Amino acid sequence: MQLKFRFPDEEIKIDYHPNQKKIFFESDARFKIIAKGRRFGFTRGLANFVIDKMYNESLSPILWVDTTYSNIQRYFDRYFFPLLKPIDKNQWFFNRTRTELKLNDTVCDFRSADRPENLEGFGYRLIILNEAGIILNDSSLWNESIRPMALDYQASVIIGGTPKGKRNKKGEQHLFFELFSRGNSGEPNWLSYNFSSYDNPLILKSEIDDLAKEISPALRDQEIFGKFIDSNTTAILKREWWKFKNCSDIKPDNIIRIIQSWDTAFKKSEENDFSVCTTWFIMNDYYFLADLWRGRVEFPDLKRKFIELYEKFHPSEVLIEDKASGISLIQELESGTRIPVKKIKIDSDKVSRCHSITPLIEAGKVFIDNLADWKNDFIDECESFPEGQFDDRVDSVTQFLNYARVIQFRYELKDLVRTKRYIPDRYKNFRI
Incomplete structure (x- = not known):
């Protein structure tokens, strides 16, 4: 009309x-x-x-x-x-x-x-x-x-x-x-x-x-x-979406990048949250969760564990939320180590962050080590989110996948610009 x-x-x-x-x-x-x-x-x-x-x-x-x-x-x-x-x-x-x-x-x-x-x-x-x-x-x-x-x-x-x-x-x-x-x-x-x-x-x-x-x-x-x-009444992370692969089957030469993602807490008592570190291999067309550490520790022990896991995997970046307990750890690591800490700014709630990464998991782009002893507890927590008792493992996962999704988006856009191929409308206002 x-x-x-x-x-x-x-x-x-x-x-x-x-x-x-x-x-x-x-x-x-x-x-x-x-x-x-x-x-x-x-x-x-x-x-x-x-x-x-x-x-x-x-x-x-x-x-x-x-x-x-x-x-x-x-x-x-x-x-x-x-x-x-x-x-x-x-x-x-x-x-x-x-x-x-x-x-x-x-x-x-x-x-x-x-x-x-x-x-x-x-x-x-x-x-x-x-x-x-x-x-x-x-x-x-x-x-x-x-x-x-x-x-x-x-x-x-x-x-x-x-x-x-x-x-x-x-x-x-x-x-x-x-x-x-x-x-x-x-x-x-x-x-x-x-x-x-x-x-x-x-x-x-x-x-x-x-x-x-x-x-x-x-x-x-x-x-x-x-x-x-x-x-x-709607499960956000469905159990059947996860894919599995033995870590021993992954060839080191095929790993593009290694990134660790931390969700931190400093208290040791039973009622407090856990600290969690997930270690990820970025592959050519999927993400592999290679390792998961979870524990309740005081700040000195948390810092030691942080350094221990870094030296074990040598990630190119270590993600930490630039908020609350993460701030103190970031300051300590930046002043006393050469670990490549990446501060993550959070601008949405836990549920929104989780919703934003589920298309990756649904599409079969996220694999878990099939032989890991933490596998079943991890999947149980994800399936019960956000109604479950704990969400620290979910927080670590969503932090990494949201970050990985953005950097992958930038790689794809740079490739489109470099090769002068058609750029979809949803990409046109995105800064490289």
């Missing part, structure tokens, strides 16, 4: 793909709830729809709620500005300080969910909640701020995003799932939609296939198909 807006001496064109048209124009339901997969084109469609309403119907005021103000600025530059740029600057103005767009006599306020105090006190005719899986994690935003602002003008409300589970971090039913279920109940004025990434006709199916392969199977239904999943 293509709409043409006639401004004095100017014309702009707005395109909707068929499923965007279905959301915005085929129903008069007041509350529309959209659960969608990544790259469906929801945010771009919302931007088009807002400009459409402001210019063609003089609809005002409009409220757009998003995750952060930095995202709002980015969305305006990426989606709104290209449409407004050809228009006489006297007809529109975006106040970046107040995050407010004025177009002729209409106004759209942009507000961030992380500053809910800036949301209260106004009434709107159209309310848009983008990234609902994130911003509705706390139900108070809807109950105390958004819902009351829809009363004055009986506002239309569009709520959409990629789901983030049936329950929030508190274990309560996620409000996005609750509202989506309400839209599916047949209640008047409520309507829900579900779209997958494949429902965007502007993206090649092969690109989405590649994206799906990079996502944990436990999250694929959520991130690609826009489904609400129950993470408590």
Whole structure:
């Protein structure tokens, strides 16, 4: 669907793909709830729809709620500005300080969910909640701020995003799932939609296939198909995914690199976490877990064990999380040894880090020493994660595989650039 807006001496064109048209124009339901997969084109469609309403119907005021103000600025530059740029600057103005767009006599306020105090006190005719899986994690935003602002003008409300589970971090039913279920109940004025990434006709199916392969199977239904999943009933690391090979069968000349990955703890008492070191061989087309040490030791013994395992395998890099107990060990090793320590910055939670590496394991790219006496305990801990008693071995594994995945990504991209071969869209903005 293509709409043409006639401004004095100017014309702009707005395109909707068929499923965007279905959301915005085929129903008069007041509350529309959209659960969608990544790259469906929801945010771009919302931007088009807002400009459409402001210019063609003089609809005002409009409220757009998003995750952060930095995202709002980015969305305006990426989606709104290209449409407004050809228009006489006297007809529109975006106040970046107040995050407010004025177009002729209409106004759209942009507000961030992380500053809910800036949301209260106004009434709107159209309310848009983008990234609902994130911003509705706390139900108070809807109950105390958004819902009351829809009363004055009986506002239309569009709520959409990629789901983030049936329950929030508190274990309560996620409000996005609750509202989506309400839209599916047949209640008047409520309507829900579900779209997958494949429902965007502007993206090649092969690109989405590649994206799906990079996502944990436990999250694929959520991130690609826009489904609400129950993470408590979904095993992240499945026992049958692991592959096995005898360490004695590996030829040293075939090992590309050796890397150790540490998850550290300094206490020795029974109730405290274990320290873990996993030693990995990077092979041509797989990763091999050659050795695993696990124990509860005080700091001096931990340092001695660290040096002992380094001298046993001589890894090219030793990974340690640059946080909490790892900081002291890093400082000691950097000042007193020549061990090649690699500090790892962590920017996500344990479960997210685990989800990010499961495609490697599912694809049969991770092997374990078949004769190792730690093999069964290791697999048991992985299978029970994140509900099990311990997760130190899982932490060491995810730290290595996430690091290996990134460096392998860089090697592949460098090879594509060097040979001037086709570079997939998902690689184009990645820095080498």
